Amino acid sequence: MSIEMEKISPLRRIMQLIFTRRRTEMIWCYIFIFPFVLFFCAFTIWPIVGTVIYSFTHVNGAGLIDQFVGFKNYTSLFSDSTFLRSVVNTVFFTTVNTLIKLPLSLFLAILLTRHWLKGRTFFRTGFFLPLVIPGAIVGMIFTFILNPANGALNAFLLQLNLVSRPINFVGSRWLGMFTIILVSVWGILGQYMIYWMAALQSVPEEVYEAAEIDGANEWQKLTLITLPIIRPVATIILFLGLVNGLRVFDLVLTLTSGGPGSQTYVVDYYIYARAFTVTPPNYGVASAASLLFGTAALIVIAIQGYFVTHSQRTIHEYGS
Amino acid sequence: MRKLTLFTLVVILIATSLSGCTKEVIVEKTVVVTQAVEKTVEVKQTVEVPKTVEVEKTVQVVVTPTERPPVTLKILNYSQEQAEFYKEVAQVFHNQYPWITVVWDTMTQSDYMTTLPLMFQNNESPDIFGTGWQGGGGTSPLADALSFGWVQPFDETALAPNFRDRFPNTYKLMENIYSKDGKIYTIPRDGEGPYGYGYMWYNPDVFIAAGLDPEKDVPITWDTLLEVCRKIHNGGKGPYCVSIPEVDVTQTQRILIPFIPLNGGGGAGGMWQSNQTGLFDLENPRTIEVLKFVRQLYTEDLAIPGLIDKAFARAAIANGTAAIYFDGGWMPGVFANTFKYTGYKIALVPAPTKDGYRGKLGKGLDIPAMWLSSQSKHPYEASLFLNWMTEPDGWFATQYLARGFGFLSFADNNRYVTDPNSKQLIQLAPKMQVVAPNPLLKCPDLSKSQATTAVETFHPNWDWEVVSNYFLNGGDIEAMAKEVDAKQNEIFLKALEDEKAAGLNVSADCFAAPDWDMLHDYDYSVYFK
Numbered sequence: 001m002s003i004e005m006e007k008i009s010p011l012r013r014i015m016q017l018i019f020t021r022r023r024t025e026m027i028w029c030y031i032f033i034f035p036f037v038l039f040f041c042a043f044t045i046w047p048i049v050g051t052v053i054y055s056f057t058h059v060n061g062a063g064l065i066d067q068f069v070g071f072k073n074y075t076s077l078f079s080d081s082t083f084l085r086s087v088v089n090t091v092f093f094t095t096v097n098t099l100i101k102l103p104l105s106l107f108l109a110i111l112l113t114r115h116w117l118k119g120r121t122f123f124r125t126g127f128f129l130p131l132v133i134p135g136a137i138v139g140m141i142f143t144f145i146l147n148p149a150n151g152a153l154n155a156f157l158l159q160l161n162l163v164s165r166p167i168n169f170v171g172s173r174w175l176g177m178f179t180i181i182l183v184s185v186w187g188i189l190g191q192y193m194i195y196w197m198a199a200l201q202s203v204p205e206e207v208y209e210a211a212e213i214d215g216a217n218e219w220q221k222l223t224l225i226t227l228p229i230i231r232p233v234a235t236i237i238l239f240l241g242l243v244n245g246l247r248v249f250d251l252v253l254t255l256t257s258g259g260p261g262s263q264t265y266v267v268d269y270y271i272y273a274r275a276f277t278v279t280p281p282n283y284g285v286a287s288a289a290s291l292l293f294g295t296a297a298l299i300v301i302a303i304q305g306y307f308v309t310h311s312q313r314t315i316h317e318y319g320s
Numbered sequence: 321m322r323k324l325t326l327f328t329l330v331v332i333l334i335a336t337s338l339s340g341c342t343k344e345v346i347v348e349k350t351v352v353v354t355q356a357v358e359k360t361v362e363v364k365q366t367v368e369v370p371k372t373v374e375v376e377k378t379v380q381v382v383v384t385p386t387e388r389p390p391v392t393l394k395i396l397n398y399s400q401e402q403a404e405f406y407k408e409v410a411q412v413f414h415n416q417y418p419w420i421t422v423v424w425d426t427m428t429q430s431d432y433m434t435t436l437p438l439m440f441q442n443n444e445s446p447d448i449f450g451t452g453w454q455g456g457g458g459t460s461p462l463a464d465a466l467s468f469g470w471v472q473p474f475d476e477t478a479l480a481p482n483f484r485d486r487f488p489n490t491y492k493l494m495e496n497i498y499s500k501d502g503k504i505y506t507i508p509r510d511g512e513g514p515y516g517y518g519y520m521w522y523n524p525d526v527f528i529a530a531g532l533d534p535e536k537d538v539p540i541t542w543d544t545l546l547e548v549c550r551k552i553h554n555g556g557k558g559p560y561c562v563s564i565p566e567v568d569v570t571q572t573q574r575i576l577i578p579f580i581p582l583n584g585g586g587g588a589g590g591m592w593q594s595n596q597t598g599l600f601d602l603e604n605p606r607t608i609e610v611l612k613f614v615r616q617l618y619t620e621d622l623a624i625p626g627l628i629d630k631a632f633a634r635a636a637i638a639n640g641t642a643a644i645y646f647d648g649g650w651m652p653g654v655f656a657n658t659f660k661y662t663g664y665k666i667a668l669v670p671a672p673t674k675d676g677y678r679g680k681l682g683k684g685l686d687i688p689a690m691w692l693s694s695q696s697k698h699p700y701e702a703s704l705f706l707n708w709m710t711e712p713d714g715w716f717a718t719q720y721l722a723r724g725f726g727f728l729s730f731a732d733n734n735r736y737v738t739d740p741n742s743k744q745l746i747q748l749a750p751k752m753q754v755v756a757p758n759p760l761l762k763c764p765d766l767s768k769s770q771a772t773t774a775v776e777t778f779h780p781n782w783d784w785e786v787v788s789n790y791f792l793n794g795g796d797i798e799a800m801a802k803e804v805d806a807k808q809n810e811i812f813l814k815a816l817e818d819e820k821a822a823g824l825n826v827s828a829d830c831f832a833a834p835d836w837d838m839l840h841d842y843d844y845s846v847y848f849k
Contacts, residue, residue: 082779148625149560149632149641165556168625171792257567259627260792261785276434278780280468280773 054287059280073288083289086265089177090293093266094245096178101185101192102241108189109196110222128190138187139254146170146179146255170256173263180251180264187251188244192237199233200226232311239304246297267293388419391701395424396439397450398432399650401657402725412715413708420701429570440470440695447696448705450509451689460760461688462497462505463767472694473503478703486710486730489686496760496767498688507706508686511727514745515649518578518681518752520667526552526559526643538667542613545644545670549622552643561622563633563642564614566791569784571630575646576787577681578669578752579610584678584838588757589831592783595838598759598831600775600808602783603801606678611787611797618791627792635659649749652741653725666744668752679838682756686729755841756833762847763830771815771826775808782808 055073058066077083108127112120130138145152148166157163170176203226211221227234249268256264258273265273267289275286395406403426410422425446427435439445451461465471476483484492487508493499498506524534530552539545549561565571580591585607587595594601601607617623624633624642634654636642638661646669655661671677690709692702709716710730717731724739727746737743760766786800812828819826836842 076778080779082785147628147632149628149636165621166625168792170627171625173793256627259567259788261787261789263789263793274780276438277430278776280464280777281437282777282780 051287051290054283055291057284059283069284073284074292076285077289077292080285082262082265083267083270085262086267086270087293089173089264090246090248090266090268092177093181093184093248094242097181097184097245097248098238098241100181101189102238104185105189105192106196109193109200110226112193113197113200124193127193130187131190133187135187135250136254138183139251142183143255170264171260176256176260176264180248180255183255184248184251192241195233195237195240196230199230199237202233203229235307235311236304239300239307242300243297243304246293246300390419390421391698392421392423393448393698393701393705394446395422395448395705396432396436396446397424397426398429399450399725400426400428401654402426404657405720405723405725408719409709409716413705416708417701417704420705422705430568433570440468440693443695445470445693445695447693447698447702449691449693451506451687451691460496460767462500463769464773465505465691466500467770470694471505471691472696472699473500473505474692474706475699475703476504478700479504479707483707483710486712487686489729491685494685496764497685506688506691507710508729509689510650511686511729511731511733514733514742514749515727516681516683516749516753517574517646517648518582518669519649519651519745519748520644520646520669521637521651521655521664522644522667523637523640523642524663524665526640529640530554530558530643534665538665539644539670540668541670541674542672546616546620546622549617549643550620553620553622556621559640560624560636560642562617562644562646563624563628563636564617564646564791565628565630565633566788567627567629569781569788571633572784572788572791574630574648575614576610578646579614580607581679581681581838582669582677582752583607583610583672585610586679586682587831587838588682588762588833588836588842589759593831595836596832596834598828600783600805600812602786602804603798608797608801609672611790615791615794615797619794625792631658637661637664649742649745650726652739652745653723656724662741664741666741666748668748677752677839680752680754682838683753684756684758754839755844756838757836757842758844758847759831761844762833763826765819765824765826766830768824769816769819769826771812771819774815775812778807778811 054065056068056070058069111117112124112127117123133141146154146169148154148168148171151166153169154163154166158166168175169179207225207229208221211225216224247268248266249272252258252264252266252269253272258265258269262273271286271289271293274282274289406424406426410424413422414420436445436449462471480486484490484504487493487498489511490498490508493504493507495502498504498508520539522534522538527534527537527548532548532551537548539548552558552561564575577591580586583606585591585604586601587593587598589595589598591607592600592602594604614623618625624636628636630647633642633645634647634651637645638655638659651664655664690706692699692706696702708714711717712731717728718736720726720728721731721733721736721742722738724737724742727733727737727742734746737746782804786797786804789795790797790800816826816828833842
């Protein structure tokens with residue numbers, strides 16, 4: 001053996017000491033991660049840094065930073081009634097949207113996992129199909145359907161004498177927001193139905209069988225078995241619903257364009273309007289709004305993270 | 321070594337007139353021979369032809385050498401109904417200047433407003449762009465464009481020597497509005513006269529179906545408009561009467577820009593500013609009257625409900641969903657090219673009472689419309705294109721007018737417009753337009769002022785938002801207007817004070833013209849004393 005060692009060159013020996021198998025694997029990991037990191041820095045980190053910089057400056061029409069204005073952009077937001085209204089609208093949308101879509105999708109998921117239901121595949125496909133259509137296209141289609149002048153829905157309601165004059169579904173603030181919520185629920189229901197169906201599959205069949213033997217009815221099975229067991233996953237789904245609700249934009253853009261006036265502005269639409277629909281573009285205020293709102297969303301996500309961690313511990317406990 | 325470029329334009333016009341047994345043939349022949357210099361030359365030549373009457377015509381042509389590298393010029397604006405025409409424009413220009421390829425894109429107006437600033441920020445702006453930014457101050461588009469850093473001066477070596485004379489309603493492309501430090505930065509395209517707002521477009525078939533005569537029963541006052549509308553709508557059994565687009569400010573203005581001034585609202589500073597004080601004045605009683613009148617159209621279900629855009633509003637006239645629509649002198653081209661609808665009729669916007677208009681639509685200098693981008697690497701070719709485009713008797717002018725797209729500030733509209741509807745606009749326009757005072761001429765330092773920009777930046781399109789919401793949902797418009805005026809004037813006056821302290825000769829009074837009655841032309845000679 002000593003003769004073999006004598007045959008290995010010093011350089012090779014050094015390389016062997018440096019590049020151990022573990023280190024080699026690590027290097028390959030970093031090489032594969034590097035493209036993602038590069039894109040992440042370019043398209044996530046850098047824009048965030050840019051947003052922070054812009055939020056403290058005034059930008060001219062050519063998109064160049066004009067002057068440093070300190071916190072003026074932030075303070076102007078709190079005196080801007082349109083921004084405050086957009087925050088209220090966003091919270092309203094998120095809350096009501098979540099309160100409707102989660103129970104409804106859970107109900108559908110439970111229904112579609114019943115063995116006695118015929119045509120489950122057909123119904124599942126039907127409820128999932130709206131998800132395939134992009135949100136902006138959904139908004140445009142509903143613009144035609146809901147049009148008070150010649151839309152299908154008003155024509156239907158008038159034909160059945162359910163209303164005496166057409167309803168302007170997007171003509172006022174709260175009715176407009178509610179319309180956006182319902183259209184959003186229609187579009188996203190399938191996605192949450194899938195989430196719930198996955199959650200329901202984690203409930204052991206034996207528990208249901210045991211409950212049946214004990215004489216439990218459907219309602220008791222739902223409230224005493226299903227819901228408690230899927231509660232940890234429900235927490236995750238709830239926060240997913242909330243975070244997705246905060247991002248509403250495409251439906252507002254296509255259904256109401258924030259109107260009438262600015263009555264149905266949401267925060268994302270406010271940012272878009274200030275940055276891209278006025279001349280000169282007001283990047284400073286838009287960036288400040290983005291950061292403020294992003295921070296609020298981050299807080300929601302952090303709370304979600306806490307509850308998710310707690311839920312995962314609970315799942316683990318159930319498992320053991 | 322430059323080669324000689326020989327351009328020959330021969331136009332032969334033969335007109336025959338019967339006069340006894342002799343025929344007189346008029347031949348108009350224009351021959352232009354250029355020399356091998358990069359200068360504009362004047363050439364006239366008389367050619368004798370037996371039994372003809374020769375008419376000499378002198379044409380000024382810019383000569384350029386042919387050995388230039390190929391250039392692609394990008395042009396962008398938002399008149400989508402003219403998209404096919406622009407392709408022809410590009411081809412005709414290319415035939416004459418083979419090394420230049422023009423790519424002329426259009427998009428919707430709202431997309432254009434969003435896209436253009438982004439193009440500049442990405443260094444991808446077109447070489448030539450049409451004007452059209454809203455909420456940028458408004459007093460001086462040139463001052464705005466310069467402050468944005470979007471424009472560069474035209475290359476005057478590519479322009480004809482009499483270029484400034486082509487635009488009669490611009491005082492030779494006057495300083496601070498079209499030019500700066502003697503250099504031309506922008507030119508108008510559309511003639512301010514017949515092209516602007518102030519017309520009522522209606523579907524006569526809807527009138528007939530309601531038992532009305534489309535000629536005799538045309539509403540001429542607000543009261544008669546309501547009567548006609550009630551008959552047309554017939555308690556909901558008939559179509560809607562008025563279609564009013566409301567999706568955004570560029571749409572709502574179509575009904576308000578004529579109605580407010582014609583009722584005596586607004587003034588020298590624009591629709592939202594007082595003619596007496598120059599301050600923001602949404603709460604002007606005359607303006608409030610108009611807003612309440614329009615609101616009445618909604619409450620009585622006479623206007624198409626909902627947030628509709630201009631495409632829907634225009635289509636409603638074409639397909640009979642509504643009877644009446646208010647918009648500008650570009651509608652003949654829009655109706656014909658976009659909606660294939662030519663059965664419409666035109667009238668003036670109804671007056672408030674039978675006593676007639678309380679004010680008239682102020683037309684000032686022709687609006688700056690075509691700009692050369694600061695990022696363009698081909699200023700010579702771009703200027704050459706604009707020179708070619710604005711030839712008063714050139715291909716662009718004659719074809720644009722003949723096809724009914726509108727009116728041009730650099731052409732003889734009366735001569736070349738053939739569409740009878742467009743000709744009707746030329747007759748109607750003087751009845752509701754007057755020359756308005758120009759704040760920029762009263763106070764030249766306004767070109768450096770950002771006071772109106774400050775107001776707009778605080779809450780963009782606030783007036784329009786309030787008005788649009790009021791139309792659909794009602795409310796206390798006086799209170800809303802008061803709130804808007806109070807805040808806007810606070811910002812406006814503070815900005816003006818700061819600018820005055822910095823040495824600019826500006827004030828709210830710049831936007832006022834209390835000596836103007838809004839019914840007669842303002843005497844521009846006061847600006848040149």
